[in-house]
Structure formats: structure tokens, C-alpha cells
Amino acid sequence: MTQALNLANLANSVNSSGQLAGSAVNGAVASATNATNATNLTGGTCTIGTTQLGAGNASIMKNRIINGAMVIDQRNAGASYTVPGGNSSAYYTIDRWSIQSIGSNVFTTQQSSTVPVGFSTSLKITVASAQSIGSSDYYELQQPIEGYNIADMQWGTANAKTVTLSFWAYSSLTGTFSGSLRNSDASRSYAFTYSIASANTWTYCTVTIAGDTSGTWQTTNSTGIILGFDLGSGSSRKGSAGSWQSSNLYGVTGSVTLASNASATLYLAGVQLEVGSSATGFEYRQYGQELALCQRYYEPNYNWIILAAQTSNLSNGSFNIGFLVQKRDVPTMTFYPNTAGGTQGAFTTNTGFIYYDNTNATKQLGSSSNTIAWKASAEL
Amino acid sequence: MYKLVKNPFTGELANQVIRIEDGAYIPFASANTDYQAYLKWVAEGNTPLPADEITTPSA
Numbered sequence: 001m002t003q004a005l006n007l008a009n010l011a012n013s014v015n016s017s018g019q020l021a022g023s024a025v026n027g028a029v030a031s032a033t034n035a036t037n038a039t040n041l042t043g044g045t046c047t048i049g050t051t052q053l054g055a056g057n058a059s060i061m062k063n064r065i066i067n068g069a070m071v072i073d074q075r076n077a078g079a080s081y082t083v084p085g086g087n088s089s090a091y092y093t094i095d096r097w098s099i100q101s102i103g104s105n106v107f108t109t110q111q112s113s114t115v116p117v118g119f120s121t122s123l124k125i126t127v128a129s130a131q132s133i134g135s136s137d138y139y140e141l142q143q144p145i146e147g148y149n150i151a152d153m154q155w156g157t158a159n160a161k162t163v164t165l166s167f168w169a170y171s172s173l174t175g176t177f178s179g180s181l182r183n184s185d186a187s188r189s190y191a192f193t194y195s196i197a198s199a200n201t202w203t204y205c206t207v208t209i210a211g212d213t214s215g216t217w218q219t220t221n222s223t224g225i226i227l228g229f230d231l232g233s234g235s236s237r238k239g240s241a242g243s244w245q246s247s248n249l250y251g252v253t254g255s256v257t258l259a260s261n262a263s264a265t266l267y268l269a270g271v272q273l274e275v276g277s278s279a280t281g282f283e284y285r286q287y288g289q290e291l292a293l294c295q296r297y298y299e300p301n302y303n304w305i306i307l308a309a310q311t312s313n314l315s316n317g318s319f320n321i322g323f324l325v326q327k328r329d330v331p332t333m334t335f336y337p338n339t340a341g342g343t344q345g346a347f348t349t350n351t352g353f354i355y356y357d358n359t360n361a362t363k364q365l366g367s368s369s370n371t372i373a374w375k376a377s378a379e380l
Numbered sequence: 381m382y383k384l385v386k387n388p389f390t391g392e393l394a395n396q397v398i399r400i401e402d403g404a405y406i407p408f409a410s411a412n413t414d415y416q417a418y419l420k421w422v423a424e425g426n427t428p429l430p431a432d433e434i435t436t437p438s439a
Contacts, residue, residue: 334402
């Protein structure tokens, strides 16, 4: 700004031809002086300095949630999905969102066009089989966030940053719902509530959470933070809201248990987790950008690949495929048709794989019937 | 349930296992959550099935 003010001196040096009027320069200086109060730049909605840019709908990769707008659905392409459940595994529905359900076939999920203003898709969860909830049962929609994507939050240190979660919720039920943020070793959690006052009405919810100054929070390619929306976990998995605790809470005591209500529905849209003490507008990413973010964790290829012969007398054939996006870690590979066994399979890295097949003579490379599809999963 | 895998080119055990239920190949990669589940399964006292023998297909 000092340099800008020196423009006044420049004005005095304009030659007599009048090509640069001194009054104009003074005007520019006056504007530049006002710019030191940067709230004048955008009518007070954006301050340069201690407050982050990104107010309104600006997009600066502020949202740590991937596929928060629920637009990417590589697994089901919009079709309904019944969550198998029955164990502690996380079953992925639309990209980056998984459900953990101790009961089998309790939920169906589907990308939905029932949306709040400004969105084109949401995630719909329906209770297919109402449950009697045991105290240690777990029913949860979750997104584990990779450590690299939360490292700057400095959680587990004295410099832990405050974050704000925002989302749209819509349910056939009303009342106080809950969820939590947790670390990967199940030793730290912060349970929160959100309220839906009117059934089947979109409600905008925000939760501001002071960063955790304790615990271990992974900051590389494993799980950094787990964001969970409780769907009806048992009493031993719930506690009080609004503070960090040395436990693994899924939700808040007394909150709505969706899983115990037959045919109950919950929709979520526009989920965003950002650094800061207030919610800002949802960060819309381009479709291709969001897809690429998802493919770091999951990439299917159902365009049947015809294996080509390498040599006419090759007993062990192979070829290699590069992933569209480098994976978080070496992924788990599944092939179709699936005849997994000692003579068919792949050597895999996080950038691609070498497939081999010498199952039998009719499956030799180069056979017209020898085609495969595959999927790579490096989900958290 | 899991099954070990042999490298068909060397005949040695490969750094991966097959998950029987879906035929997925799980690499021995420390941050792979499927591998972590396999390690937990082994720690619980379970043992994977032996690898298939490598055979040369008939012409």
C-alpha cells in the first residue's frame, strides 16, 4: 500500500503534455487507501487478513468432505442398494459414504433427486427392516477423511483449529438427531446434535466444533477424521453432546434412532466440513474434479477389456493397466469374471496393476472369449 | 476366509491374499483396510487356506 500512496508523487511528475492528470492519480490513491480496509472490497462479506476467504459460494477447496453434494455414484449409478451389514465392515454406498450396520439388510440407500434448493442430488437412507436396538449396536452413515486432508487442522496439538460442519437434512421423523467426529483409533470423539422440527422438510444444520487438542489424529494416507451420522446406535455408544471425550461416541444419548422405525427415511445433502467458526456457502466442485477425488479411493472399469496375446507360445500371459487416479494405497482388486485362484490374478501398486492369466487353454491371452472387468478399492 | 496366492512366474508366495467371499485380491499394504482386516482375522487365531499349485495350461 505504501507503493500505492507514492502514486501521488508520480502525479506531480507528469509532464506538461497532460497525458496523466494529477487528479486522476489522486483518485486512484484514494481508492487504494480505502482498500486497506478490505471489507470494502466486497461489501463486507470477505475480509483479507485474519478471516478466511471463501464466504458465500467461493470455492477454494475448503470442504474436507468428498462428494458432499452426493453427485458421484460409481458403484450403483443411481440404483437402490441394500446394505448387507451384519458385521463391523463399512459398506460403501454412493462414493466416499459408507454405512456400518450390526444388523443385516437394515437399510437401503440411493442417490436421490429429492433435494434442497441449490442441489441436484442427495443421499436417501431408508429403514428396510426395523431393529430392536441393543446397547452396543451400531448403525451409522460415515465418511472417513484421509489424514492428508485434515493435517492443517493440527488436531492433537495446542494449535488445533476450529471447524464447522454444515449440511441439509430431511427426514420422515422429527426430533433431535445426532452424530460425531472421531479419530481412527477410537480414543477421541465429539458428539453433536441437529434438529429436524418438521417432517419431510429440508433443514439446514450447522455445528461448530473447537479442534481437539488431545489424542492422536493421523495426518497421512490413513483415516484422519471419521464424520458419522448416527442412524440408531445403542446407548453404550452414545453420550453427551458438545465436548471432546476419551471414548468412541457415535451420537448423543436420547437422540432419534432411525433404525428402529420401519420405513423411516433420512436424506442428507450439501455436507461440508471446513476450518472456521461459521458455516460458509457450500463449495461446488466441477463434476470431473469431484470424480477424480473419489477415484483416489475407488475406481471400477466395467468396459470389458479383451486380453491381447503377447506371444503365440506364452504360457503365462500378462498386461498392465494404469489407474486413472493414483490410489491412496495399494488397492484391493476384484476381477470379473471372477475365477480367483493360483493362475489368475494381479500384481498391484497404487498406480496400476499387472494382470496375469493362464487358467487354462481356453482362457489364454488372445482368446476372443477372454475379457475382464475390474475394480480397485483403496477406501478408508 | 482367505487363501494365499503364489506368484505364477516364480512359484513363490505373493504379497497378497484372496478373500474367498468375493475373490478380491488383497495386497499386503499397511494402509489397506482390507489387509488390516485380514491381519485382525489372523490375530484371532485363523489360518488362510494354502495357495493353489501353479499349473501350466495345456496347449
